[in-house]
Amino acid sequence: MLQSLLNLFFPKVCYACYQPLMAQEDAICIHCRNALPITNFHFDHNPAIKKVLYGRADIEQGTALFRFEKKGLVQQLIHELKYKGHQYIGEVLGDWLGGELKNLPEWQTIDVVIPVPMHKKKLRKRGYNQVTKFGQRIALALDAAYREDLLLKVVHTKSQVKKTRSERAQNINDLYALERPQELSGKHILIVDDLITTGATLEGCINILKQAENVKISIATMAIA
Template sequence: MLKSIINLFFPKVCYTCKQPLTDHEQYVCTDCRHHLPVTNFHKHNANFVRNLFYGRANIINGTALLRFEKKGSVQQLIHELKYRDHQDIGLFLGHWLGEELSTIDAYKAIDLVIPVPLHKKKFKRRGYNQVTKFGQQIAKALKADYNENLLIKITNTSSQVNKKRFARWNNNNELFSLVNKEKIENKHILLVDDLITTGATIEACMQVLNSANNVNISIATMAIA
């Protein structure tokens, strides 16, 4: 009864269509979830993500849960997550992708999940890393460790939101650093992020992670453009 009263005055709405959710729905309504553009890369062993990094970085496996389209529902979800503090979207997407990856042998070998980090100034301004809960949920599903203190960002680049694709591609001055390198040696790492556009940020992270001995790296993101 209390829950019904709260919902009456403060109804929970779908993050995409903004319509009220039913008692059995969370974060996204059934209709919107049904129409989210899933990639199914990991289900069909598609190599689209791996091919994106061909000649740039060596990855074991790579996937993205959703396809990102300008002014689409996925953009709306990521915007709500990054700029309106709706971190439960990270929980929702992480649980979804984590459950799917946990059924695939190729991802059962993951030892450690690491998120692409924010620069400390951006973290202080936003108050959270939008990838944290996403990564934590995936790590939980894979029974892997999660650590966001090993990879740090040491340059504070400007936001990518309003940049054209070519400008993002050329924004290759992002620098990262690795702390306690020995903690990732001989491990299979899953590097997680919110969105792949050109892949430049993930490539920069991988270059640093590969400085450790005998490291295998796979990639999982919320979406890909």
């Protein structure tokens, strides 16, 4: 009764369309869930992520939950997560993708999940890394460790959103550092991020993580542009 009263005066709304949620809906309404542009990359063994990184970085597996469309529902969800403080979206998407990956043999070998890191200045300003909850829920589903203390961003950069491919790629390897690489030796690492566009950020992370001996690396993102 108390929950019903709260919903009456403070109704929960869908983060994608802002319409009130029904009692059985969580974060995203059924209409928007059905309208989201799902990729099914991991089910179809689609090499789209590998193609983005082709010739620059080798990975074992790569997937993205959604296709990113300008002014679309996915952009709205990521905006709410990234800039409006709604970290629960990361949990919902992490549970969604993690629940699918855990049943696929090629993803069951993941040992550790690592998020693309934020520089400490940006982290202080925003207060959270938008992929933390996403990565934690995937790690839980895959029975893998979650570590955000090993891969660090050591150079503060401005937003990558409006940069060209060449501008994003410039000195990308100098932005990151790896702490205690021996702790990752022989591991299959899953790097998680919100969006892959040119792949420059992930390329930099992969190159640094390969300082650890005999590692395998896979990629999982919320969306691909």
